[in-house]
Amino acid sequence: GALKRWTGETIPVRSAICARKPDGTLEQIPLGSYPTAGIPEAMEALAAAVEAYDDGRGEWPTMAVSERIACMQEFTQLMMESRAAIVELIMWEIGKSRVDSEKEFDRTIDYIKATIEALKELDNANSRFLVVEGTIGQIRRTPLGVVLCMGPYNYPVNETFATLIPAMIMGNSVVFKPPTYGVLLFNPLLQAFKKAFPPGVINTVYGKGEEIVPALLESGKINVLTLIGSSKVADHLKKMHPKVNRLRAILGLDAKNAAIVLPDADMNLAVKECVTGALSFNGQRCTALKMLIVHRDIVDTFTERLVAEVEKLKIGMPWEKGVVITPLPDISKVRHMTRLVEDAKSKGARVLNKDGGTVCGTLFAPAVVYPVKENMLLYREEQFGPIVPVISFDDLETALEYVITSEHGQQVSIFSENPETIGHLVDPLVNQVCRVNVNCQCQRGPDVFPFTGRKDSAEGTLSVTDALRSFSIRSMVAAKQTDDSKR
Ligand code: G3H
Numbered sequence: 487g488a489l490k491r492w493t494g495e496t497i498p499v500r501s502a503i504c505a506r507k508p509d510g511t512l513e514q515i516p517l518g519s520y521p522t523a524g525i526p527e528a529m530e531a532l533a534a535a536v537e538a539y540d541d542g543r544g545e546w547p548t549m550a551v552s553e554r555i556a557c558m559q560e561f562t563q564l565m566m567e568s569r570a571a572i573v574e575l576i577m578w579e580i581g582k583s584r585v586d587s588e589k590e591f592d593r594t595i596d597y598i599k600a601t602i603e604a605l606k607e608l609d610n611a612n613s614r615f616l617v618v619e620g621t622i623g624q625i626r627r628t629p630l631g632v633v634l635c636m637g638p639y640n641y642p643v644n645e646t647f648a649t650l651i652p653a654m655i656m657g658n659s660v661v662f663k664p665p666t667y668g669v670l671l672f673n674p675l676l677q678a679f680k681k682a683f684p685p686g687v688i689n690t691v692y693g694k695g696e697e698i699v700p701a702l703l704e705s706g707k708i709n710v711l712t713l714i715g716s717s718k719v720a721d722h723l724k725k726m727h728p729k730v731n732r733l734r735a736i737l738g739l740d741a742k743n744a745a746i747v748l749p750d751a752d753m754n755l756a757v758k759e760c761v762t763g764a765l766s767f768n769g770q771r772c773t774a775l776k777m778l779i780v781h782r783d784i785v786d787t788f789t790e791r792l793v794a795e796v797e798k799l800k801i802g803m804p805w806e807k808g809v810v811i812t813p814l815p816d817i818s819k820v821r822h823m824t825r826l827v828e829d830a831k832s833k834g835a836r837v838l839n840k841d842g843g844t845v846c847g848t849l850f851a852p853a854v855v856y857p858v859k860e861n862m863l864l865y866r867e868e869q870f871g872p873i874v875p876v877i878s879f880d881d882l883e884t885a886l887e888y889v890i891t892s893e894h895g896q897q898v899s900i901f902s903e904n905p906e907t908i909g910h911l912v913d914p915l916v917n918q919v920c921r922v923n924v925n926c927q928c929q930r931g932p933d934v935f936p937f938t939g940r941k942d943s944a945e946g947t948l949s950v951t952d953a954l955r956s957f958s959i960r961s962m963v964a965a966k967q968t969d970d971s972k973r
Contacts, residue, residue, distance in 0.1 A: 493523075493524030493525075493526050493527060494521065494522030494523050494524040494527070494693050494694065494697070494698075495521075495522055496519050496520070496521050496522070497519060497520055497522055497692075497694075498516060498518075498519045499516070499517045499518050499519055499520065499579065499669060499670055500514035500515065500516055500517060500816070501514055501515040501516075501517045501578045501579065501581075502514070502578070502579065502580055502581030502667070502812070502813040502814060502815045502816070502848055503515055503578060503581060503803065503804070503813050503848070504813065504847030504848055512846070512847035512848075514816070514817065514847075514848065515578075517578060517579065517670060518670060520669055520670065520692050521692070522692050522693040522694055523691040523692060523693035523698055524693070524697070524698070525697065525698060525701045527691060527693075528661075528691050528693060528698035528701055528702055529701065529702075529705070531661050531689035531690075531691045532632070532661055532689075532702055532705060532707055532708075534659075534685065534686040534689050535632045535659040535660060535661050535686055535687075535689050536632055536659075536707055537686050538659040538684065538685065538686025538687050539629070539631055539632055539658070539659040539686075542628075542629070542631075544659070544686075545684050546657055546659060546683075546684055546686075546687050547628075547629045547657040547658070547659075548657075549657070551605060551606075551609045554654075554655055554657065555602050555605065555606070555655070557682050557683050557684075558598065558601075558602055558651070558654070558655050558682070559602065560681070560682040561598075561678055561679070561681075561682035561683065562595060562598050562599065564677075564678035564681060564682060565594075565595070565598075565675060565678055566595060568674035568675065568678070569591055571671075571674045572591055572643060572671050572674055572675075573587045573588050573591050574587075575668075575670055575671035575674075576590060576591070576642065576643065576668065576671055577804040577805065578804075579642075579667055579668045579669070579670060579671060579815070580639055580640070580642065580667050580668050580815045581768075581804055581812045581813035581814060581815055581848065582767060582804060582812065583767075583804045583805075583806075583809050583810070583812050584804055584805050586766075586767055587804070590641060590643055590644045591643060591644075593644055593931075593933070594643050594644045594647050596933070597644065597647065597648060597651065597933050597950070598647065598651050600933065600934060600950045601651050601652055601655060601950050601953070601954065602655070604934075604950045604951045604954055605655055605656075605954055607951075608627055608951065608954055609627070612624070612625050612626055612627055617967060620966060620967045621964055621965070621966060621967065622964065622965050622966075622967050623962050623963070623964040624962060624963045624964075625960055625961070625962045626960070626961050626962065626963065627656065627954070627955070627958040627959070627960060627961075628657070628958060628959055628960075628961040629656050629657035629658040629957070629958055629959075630656075630658055630709045630710050630734060630957060630958065630959060631658060631659075631709030631710065632658065632659055632660070632661065632707055632708055632709050632710070633649075633653040633658045633659070633660045633661070633708070633709065633710040633711075633712060633957065634660075634661050634663075634699070634702055634703070634708045634710070634711050634712070635649050635650050635653060635660050635661070635662045635663070635712050636662075636663050636665070636695065636699070636712070636713045636714070636715065637649070637650070637664065637665050637714055638665055638714040638715055638738075638772075639665040639666060639667035639668045639815055640767065640770040640771060640772075640870075641714075641771075642664070642665050642667075642668030642671060642672075643668075643671065645714045645738070646662075646664070646665070646714070648714075648933075648948055648953065649712040649714065649736060649948065649953070649957075650662060650688070651953075652950075652953035652954050652956070652957045653710070653712065653957045654683070654687060654688060655954070656954060656957045656958040657958075658709075658710065658957055659686055659687050659688070659689075660687065660688045660689065661689050661691060661702060661708070662688060662689065662690050662691070663690075663691050663692070663693060663695060663698070663699065664690065664692060666695070667815040667816065668815075669692060672690065676690060699723060699726075700723075700726050703723060703726040703727045704726050704727070704728065706727065706728040706729060708727065708733065709732075709733070709734065710733070710734045710735070710736060710957065711723060711724065711727070711733055711734070711735045711736070711737075712735070712736040712737070712946075712957075713735075713737050713738075713739075714737070714738040714739075714772075715738075715739065716739060716740055717739040717740045717893075717942040717943070720735065720737050720739055720945075734946070735945045735946065736945065736946035736948070736953075736956045736957070737944055737945040737946065738772060738937070738939070738943075738944055738948060739772075739939070739942060739943050739944055739945075740772070740868045740893075740894055740942055740943060741772045741773065741776070741868060741894050741896035741897070741939060741943050742776045742777060742866065742867075742868050742892055742894045743773060743774065743775055743776055743777075743894075743896055743897045743898060743899070743919075743928040744775070744776070744777040744778070744779050744888060744889055744892075744898055744899070745759075745760050745763065745775045745777070745778050745779065745898070745899040745900070745901065745927070745928075746779045746879075746885045746889075746898065746899070746900045746901065746911070747760070747778065747779065747780040747781060747784070747788060747901045748781055748882075748900070748901060748902040748904070748907055749781045749783045749784050750902050750903050750904045750907065751784075751901035751902050751903060751925075752901070752903055752925070753784070753787065753788065753791065754791075755901070755925060756788070756901040756925075757788065757791045757792050757795055758795070759899065759901070759925070759926055759927040760775055760778055760792060760874075760899075760927070761792065761795045761796060761799070761874075762927060763775035763899065763927025763928055763929075764776070764778070764874045765796070765799065765810060765811065765852050765872055765874065766810065767812075768811055768812060768814060768850075768852075768871060768872045769852075769869065769870065769871050769872045769873065769874075770814075770870055770871060771929075772870075772896065772930075773896065773897060773928045773929050773930050774870075774928070775874075775899060775927060775928055776868055776869055776870075776875070777858070777865075777875050777876075777877065777888070778792075778874060778875070778876045778877070779876075779877050779878075779879055779885045779888055780876060780877070780878050780879070781878065781879060781880075781885075782878045782879065782880050785856075785876070785878040789838055789854065789856055789876060792838075792854055792874070792876075793838045793839045793854055796839050796842070796852050796854055796874065797839050797840055799811055799852060801849060801851060801852075811849070811850075811851065811852055811872055812849075813847065813848035813849050814848050814849075814850060814871065815848070816848070817847075817848055819848075819850075819871060820845055820847075820848055820849075820850050822871070823843070823850045823853075823869070823871045823872065823873060824843065824845060824850075825863075826863050826864050826867065826869055826871075826873060827842075827843045827853050827855060827864075827873060829862055829863045829864070830855050830858060830862045830863070830864050830875070831855075833859060833861055833862050834857075834859065835855050835856060835857055835858055835859070835862060835864075836855070836856060837853045837854065837855055838854045838855070838856055839852070839853065839854045842854060842855075843873075850871065850872055851872070852872035852873070852874065853872065853873050853874070854874045854876065855873060855874065855875045855876065856875075856876040856877075857876065857877060857878060858875040858876060858877045859877075865877075866892070866893070868894070882907075882910070882911065886911070886914060886915070889915060889918050889919065890914075890918055892941070893941055893942045894939070894941055894942055894943045895918055895919045895920065895939050895940030895941035895942070895943050896919055896920060896921070896928070896939035896940075896943040896944065897919050897920065897921040897922070897923060897928035897929075897939075898915050898918075898919045898921075898922055898923070898928070899922075899923040899924075899925075899926065899927055899928050900912075900915070900922065900923070900924055900925070901925055902925075903925075908924055912924070918940065919939070919940060920936070920937075920938045920939050920940060920943075920944070921935075933949055933950055934949055934950045934951070935949055936948075936949050936952045937949045937952070938952075
């Protein structure tokens with residue numbers, strides 16, 4: 487439940503959307519404010535979670551799976567009643583289009599339902615008895631303890647719940663800190679949490695992460711850290727736990743997913759997939775295509791068609807029909823995009839599309855940048871925004887080398903109509919990233935597929951059944967087979 491006393495400061499919330507002031511300048515619209523937790527409230531939330539778990543003896547971790555499922559079903563029902571309010575807040579807080587905000591909400595409901603079904607299956611499988619060499623064993627999926635959960639701003643509901651829901655339904659208790667942008671939208675859910683779950687199972691703390699998260703981790707009482715966010719932050723946080731080796735981390739982190747476009751690719755398909763892959767929700771998806779690697783023989787034609795498609799994209803407000811490029815959640819994000827483009831331009835790259843990179847308040851017109859070179863920030867840095875960097879290559883080894891030498895290892899796309907070339911690329915690539923997409927863009931879904939990454943991109947696996955496994959451990963009850971049990 488929400489905490490009542492607040493010792494932290496009050497933080498104003500500004501919309502991604504700007505309004506014009508009387509002096510003609512644009513300003514992010516104020517949406518409200520929220521009182522943040524100070525360290526005392528954060529520790530109070532932690533104490534409630536620790537008490538609810540009670541070293542595995544609490545009501546929640548010992549509850550029958552069917553009862554935990556019933557609580558989750560009640561929560562889902564209550565959450566659905568807040569659909570309109572949450573969708574509206576996603577649009578206003580982070581600037582996501584109405585269509586995508588609705589998709590995010592509905593996908594989350596589907597995700598919860600799929601998780602419930604997966605848990606029933608897992609539980610059925612576990613309730614079977616194994617008899618091996620005179621010993622009877624029953625394997626159980628058991629919780630891990632107290633989970634500190636932090637979601638991202640780009641999918642504030644969906645990605646947060648992709649960790650929160652499996653963590654809770656497996657019997658863990660949770661301390662949950664909402665993302666920096668996309669905070670108010672959790673308000674309608676606080677009552678639902680309270681109604682559906684026993685006290686202490688889910689404890690929400692609004693606060694400045696840099697203040698409260700260290701205190702939570704340093705307490706040593708957090709058993710699982712789950713964060714969808716930056717690799718640097720994750721590394722920094724893990725070290726704060728006094729027993730870092732005992733801390734399970736389930737992390738979805740930075741990515742620089744590339745598309746390799748070969749001369750024998752279906753050009754129309756490749757362009758279409760690369761545009762949506764790179765620019766849907768302004769490129770603010772960890773799975774977005776963040777580098778296009780195009781064979782030199784086709785790079786001119788490819789970029790020409792790419793530019794034509796990018797120039798057709800509708801730029802506007804989240805509620806406008808057909809809009810693709812919408813406001814970024816904060817002006818600081820726009821400044822960062824400008825910095826990346828200016829850096830590339832100063833080192834010899836060009837923005838190929840008309841008006842690419844122009845700014846109006848929090849709107850940043852998508853920019854196709856070519857040729858990107860190793861000395862430019864865009865070569866390796868995850869832009870997480872509406873910039874499409876393009877490089878060209880002469881031989882496959884060079885294209886492969888880009889992926890192999892990357893610090894990231896989430897996904898890659900390859901575009902070719904030649905099965906032999908695809909075959910030649912898939913084997914080395916699937917050992918470098920966790921999903922190779924053939925003739926399609928990178929993406930997380932369908933949500934039952936495992937979702938993870940290598941190197942700096944992830945730790946642990948998410949998705950429906952994988953997440954249930956990530957937030958639990960296989961324990962067992964064993965007994966010697968007796969003459970009675972044999973009968
Ligand atoms: O931001 C990272 C998300 O996991 C991306 O999910 O591929 O469904 O947009 P998505």
